Each structure stands twice: as structure tokens, then as C-alpha cells.
Amino acid sequence: MTVRRLAEQQPDSFEFTPENRAWCDAQISKYPLGRQASAVIPLLWKAQAQNNYWLPQKAIEKVADMLAMPYIRVLEIATFYSMFNLEPVGRHFVQLCGTTPCALRGANDIKAVLEKRIGEQRHVSADGKFAWLEVECLGACCNAPMVQINDDYFEDLTPELMEKLLDDLAAGRPVKTGSQIGRIGSEPEPGKSDTLTDATLYDGSVVGSWKTRFDEARVAEKLAAEKAAAEKAAAEAANKS
Numbered sequence: 001m002t003v004r005r006l007a008e009q010q011p012d013s014f015e016f017t018p019e020n021r022a023w024c025d026a027q028i029s030k031y032p033l034g035r036q037a038s039a040v041i042p043l044l045w046k047a048q049a050q051n052n053y054w055l056p057q058k059a060i061e062k063v064a065d066m067l068a069m070p071y072i073r074v075l076e077i078a079t080f081y082s083m084f085n086l087e088p089v090g091r092h093f094v095q096l097c098g099t100t101p102c103a104l105r106g107a108n109d110i111k112a113v114l115e116k117r118i119g120e121q122r123h124v125s126a127d128g129k130f131a132w133l134e135v136e137c138l139g140a141c142c143n144a145p146m147v148q149i150n151d152d153y154f155e156d157l158t159p160e161l162m163e164k165l166l167d168d169l170a171a172g173r174p175v176k177t178g179s180q181i182g183r184i185g186s187e188p189e190p191g192k193s194d195t196l197t198d199a200t201l202y203d204g205s206v207v208g209s210w211k212t213r214f215d216e217a218r219v220a221e222k223l224a225a226e227k228a229a230a231e232k233a234a235a236e237a238a239n240k241s
């Protein structure tokens with residue numbers, strides 16, 4: 001976890017649009033009198049969405065005023081959760097999952113593309129269109145590697161597909177969300193429909209069979225090791241005589 005501070009350059013004011021203000025009021029009304037502070041995260045989230053995906057200080061203060069909370073309490077929440085961006089993140093904010101499943105499936109290659117195309121993490125590109133950040137698991141491990149860009153997921157990425165995605169976004173072309181190789185949800189990849197052919201992995205009526213298999217394998221390994229040790233001892237004895 002890195003230190004999270006408010007951006008040095010701040011706007012002078014923040015107001016919700018009438019439409020967003022009505023949305024906020026609806027969220028607040030969900031909670032009983034005296035418990036309005038429970039709406040703090042949705043309100044911060046809406047403020048961030050309205051402000052190009054980052055939270056200025058004035059927005060944090062606005063939310064605190066609306067919920068009758070001390071500024072410091074809302075600031076603590078905004079600085080604690082990494083879902084809140086405290087600095088500008090460009091038009092397209094790319095969050096790259098770098099956790100183990102994505103790492104094993106090529107997240108480091110995607111990271112290299114982002115470094116080449118956008119630059120260092122936490123910096124907005126020169127054209128103001130992109131910024132990126134490596135984050136922990138985003139819950140789409142079945143379709144790793146993946147990135148989240150603003151509110152959308154882009155999955156089953158390769159370096160080439162990531163480059164194309166950035167090209168399309170930069171040019172304002174429409175992009176396809178979800179799997180980039182045509183998978184629907186997390187179905188098996190085309191040509192790899194033999195997932196889970198071992199019934200012991202999912203069939204409750206044979207549960208435990210996998211353990212028998214592993215136990216048998218362990219016994220076989222032990223016997224092989226004993227046999228190898230006996231052969232080695234016999235060879236050493238033969239050499240001495």
C-alpha cells in the first residue's frame with residue numbers, strides 16, 4: 001500500500017449535477033435517521049465518476065457536508081480505499097491486475113505494453129488520455145490476464161490485443177468489453193472444451209477418489225525411493241568387495 005495524498009492541484013469548488021444530486025438523495029434516503037453516514041461510499045463514488053474518475057478535496061468536503069460528517073472522517077475513507085483516485089487519471093484509467101493467476105497468464109507482458117505506451121504508473125500520458133496502475137485481484141481470474149478501464153473489464157488479453165485496445169480508445173473507436181477472444185463469460189477457450197473431464201473433481205458421488213489417487217501415488221513414490229536406496233546400497237557394497 002503506497003501513501004495516498006490529495007493532488008497538489010485542486011479545483012476551487014465541486015457541486016453535484018442536479019441529476020447526480022437526486023441520485024445521492026435517493027441513496028441517503030435508504031438509511032434511517034441518524035445513519036446517513038452509511039451512504040458515504042456511494043456518494044464519494046458518484047462524485048468521482050462525475051469528476052473524470054478522481055476525487056478532489058472539494059468533493060470530499062461536499063460529501064461530508066451532505067452527510068453531516070467531519071471532513072477528516074470522509075478524508076480517511078477516501079484515502080483508505082484504493083477505489084478512490086485522489087489525482088487525475090486521464091480519460092481512460094487502466095487498472096492492471098498483477099495478482100498470481102493473472103501474472104501466470106502473462107500480466108507482466110501487458111504491464112510492459114502499458115509502460116511503453118503510457119509511461120510510469122500514476123502518471124497521466126502527455127495527451128491526457130491515459131493513466132495506469134497495477135492493482136490486486138479484480139475477480140475475473142478465469143479470464144486472466146485482464147485490466148479494468150474506467151468501469152469496464154477487458155479480459156483474455158495478449159500484448160497485441162492490449163496495444164489494439166489502447167489504439168482504439170485513443171482514436172475514439174468503439175471497443176468490445178469482456179473477453180477479447182470471443183469467450184462468453186468464463187466458458188472454455190475455443191478448442192479447449194475438455195476442462196474438468198475428471199469426474200472426481202466435481203461429482204459428489206465419487207468425492208474422495210482424488211484422495212485415494214494421491215495416496216496411491218505417494219505410496220508408489222515411497223516404494224520407488226526405497227528401491228533406489230536399496231540398489232544404491234547394493235552397488236556400494238559390491239564396489240567395496
Ligand code: FES
Nearest residue numbers: 097102137140141
Ligand atoms: S488474479 Fe487477476 S483477476 Fe484475479
